Amino acid sequence: PLTTTGELITEAAAARTAVAAFNIITLEHIEAVVAGAESAGAPVVLQVSENAVRFREGRLLPLARAATAAAEHATVPVALHLDHIQSDALLRRAPDAGFGSVMYDASRLPYAENLAATRAAVDWAHAQGLWIEAELGQVGGKNGMPPLDAHAPGARTDPDEARAFVADSGVDALAVAIGSSHAMTTRTAALDHTLLERLGTALAVPLVLHGSSGVPDDELRLAVSGGITKVNIGTALNIAMTGAIREHLAEHPDAVDPRKYLAVGREAMAQAVARLIGVLSAEPAR
Ligand code: G3H
Ligand code: ZN
Numbered sequence: 001p002l003t004t005t006g007e008l009i010t011e012a013a014a015a016r017t018a019v020a021a022f023n024i025i026t027l028e029h030i031e032a033v034v035a036g037a038e039s040a041g042a043p044v045v046l047q048v049s050e051n052a053v054r055f056r057e058g059r060l061l062p063l064a065r066a067a068t069a070a071a072e073h074a075t076v077p078v079a080l081h082l083d084h085i086q087s088d089a090l091l092r093r094a095p096d097a098g099f100g101s102v103m104y105d106a107s108r109l110p111y112a113e114n115l116a117a118t119r120a121a122v123d124w125a126h127a128q129g130l131w132i133e134a135e136l137g138q139v140g141g142k143n144g145m146p147p148l149d150a151h152a153p154g155a156r157t158d159p160d161e162a163r164a165f166v167a168d169s170g171v172d173a174l175a176v177a178i179g180s181s182h183a184m185t186t187r188t189a190a191l192d193h194t195l196l197e198r199l200g201t202a203l204a205v206p207l208v209l210h211g212s213s214g215v216p217d218d219e220l221r222l223a224v225s226g227g228i229t230k231v232n233i234g235t236a237l238n239i240a241m242t243g244a245i246r247e248h249l250a251e252h253p254d255a256v257d258p259r260k261y262l263a264v265g266r267e268a269m270a271q272a273v274a275r276l277i278g279v280l281s282a283e284p285a286r
Pocket of ligand 2: 211
């Protein structure tokens with residue numbers, strides 16, 4: 001059934017676990033995430049980024065309607081979330097398109113401007129009954145940003161600044177920069193667990209990990225036990241889908257029916273989803 005991110009986060013926080021949130025680009029992503037979550041027996045968040053809307057030539061409803069239908073028919077709770085929204089016009093389409101939550105991303109701006117823009121977004125979102133996440137510090141690797149930026153000291157979220165940001169903006173959750181970076185195709189990110197602990201102590205709101213595709217399993221488990229309550233995953237699904245399709249087409253050079261290779265790509269994504277959800281619910285190895 002369709003639920004909200006706020007609901008899932010509250011339950012995850014109480015159980016000291018994390019909700020997996022997967023970025024969807026195609027109909028196959030939607031089907032794969034729901035199938036993977038069903039086989040893992042866990043709730044899941046389907047998230048649509050501003051980049052995905054741009055890929056759909058500005059259209060939000062095709063993905064939103066498909067995701068809503070998939071959520072309604074799922075045997076596990078599924079929430080719909082708008083991810084990395086910079087456009088106020090897109091933000092304002094969230095409720096009508098069926099989204100119960102949004103991530104408003106003004107993290108590229110200097111602190112005072114990020115706070116002012118986020119505060120305005122929060123006021124609007126809360127008046128609509130939406131749960132809203134924002135970002136402070138900057139998780140690298142977005143839109144061609146050099147991925148190494150995330151590993152620069154300046155990109156990290158400062159706990160004192162974060163405490164003030166959360167209090168002054170009223171956000172429901174905070175995306176923190178602790179060493180992960182977007183769009184990594186190797187799982188080599190090293191998280192700053194000491195910083196995560198300090199952020200957990202400083203902040204009363206749930207913390208969100210972005211760029212989780214580049215984070216090794218053990219690091220993910222440690223992050224969840226360290227207080228990360230929402231884990232955003234995109235690239236891992238694209239690696240699974242594209243790899244499986246590439247292999248299939250190499251083996252079947254005469255293939256023309258997209259159903260054949262999309263089915264293979266979809267299955268590979270569903271397996272990746274189920275596996276990653278399993279990682280998040282397992283106890284850390286060390
Ligand atoms: O908001 C989306 C996530 O941060 C996805 O990052 O594609 O590196 O897994 P990723
Ligand atoms: Zn992200």
